[in-house]
Amino acid sequence: MDKILTLLSNLVNGLQLGSVYAIIALGYTMVYGIAKMLNFAHGDIIMVGAYVVFLLFVGQGFNPLLALVISIAACTVMGILIEKIAYKPLRKAASPLAVLITAIGVSYFLQNSALLIFGSNSKTFSSIINLPSIKLAGGKITITAISLVTIITCIVIMIALTTFINKTKPGQAMLAVAEDKGAATLMGINVNKTISLTFAIGSGLAAVAGALYCSTYPILSPYTGAMPGIKAFVAAVFGGIGSIPGAFIGGLLLGIIEILAKYYISAQLSDAIVFGVLIVVLLVKPTGILGKKIQEKV
Secondary structure (H helix, E strand, C coil): CHHHHHHHHHHHHHHHHHHHHHHHHHHHHHHHHHHCCCCCCHHHHHHHHHHHHHHHHHHCCCCHHHHHHHHHHHHHHHHHHHHHHHHHHHCCCCCHHHHHHHHHHHHHHHHHHHHHHHCCCCEECCCCCCCCCEEECCCCEEECHHHHHHHHHHHHHHHHHHHHHHHCHHHHHHHHHHHCHHHHHHCCCCHHHHHHHHHHHHHHHHHHHHHHHHHHCCEECCCCCHHHHHHHHHHHHHHCCCCHHHHHHHHHHHHHHHHHHHHHCCCCCHHHHHHHHHHHHHHHCCCCCCCCCCCCCC
16 A cells, blocks of 8 residues: 555656646647747757746745746747747758757856856746645545646646647647748748747746756756756657657656656666667657658658
């Protein structure tokens, strides 16, 4: 019985971590699905969002919800600026490597800017959720408030994003641009605005993920977003890069695999196990769990 309760507790922790990965992965998969590029600076936007919340909530005593809203707004603007300044001029570049290298450059720029502003010392992040934990099974299973809020937030974001894309004109424009930019332009869709909107939404989600992640793991530094960003990219590939449901499922599965690997196998080997599972999945299904094979036009 105790083993079952321990497993259930680990599954809850895995769902919490996976929910954070899923929120970040949604930003990756949207940008790739619509702009056909990998924004490797996405993880560092998480860090920026967390620092904004830290400065306002911990430093200035702002209401945590207000601090989060301001963080979302700041990251949204940052995402739009990054797309306009760094990526838009390279949209018609002959080699996709130009965009990839630029994305890595933006990532290092954000990290080093944070180092100059905040220094290399880690900050202690206070949780934005201060509610009592829920105890189940006679107190043998404890679900923290931040775990519950993180999981619910991920589900709400997933439903809202799916509804937005399928039921609104901007969402339909995103689908059209993802299918064929040239045809979308001929139909009167502003491709530039659509891509900017994609970056805005993805960056806003990164701010939410940063606050939730640092509320669970309360250490904030200029490198905070690096590993979660990489793992969220793995989650997006795992679920099928370009697929929003795939990013959701991939994130949840990745979180569960990581937590179970840490508890039952080795905390030191958990990252290696996560990437190993990804390799196995891609060997069996190269497009990911929900990815679709794209027929190249010649």
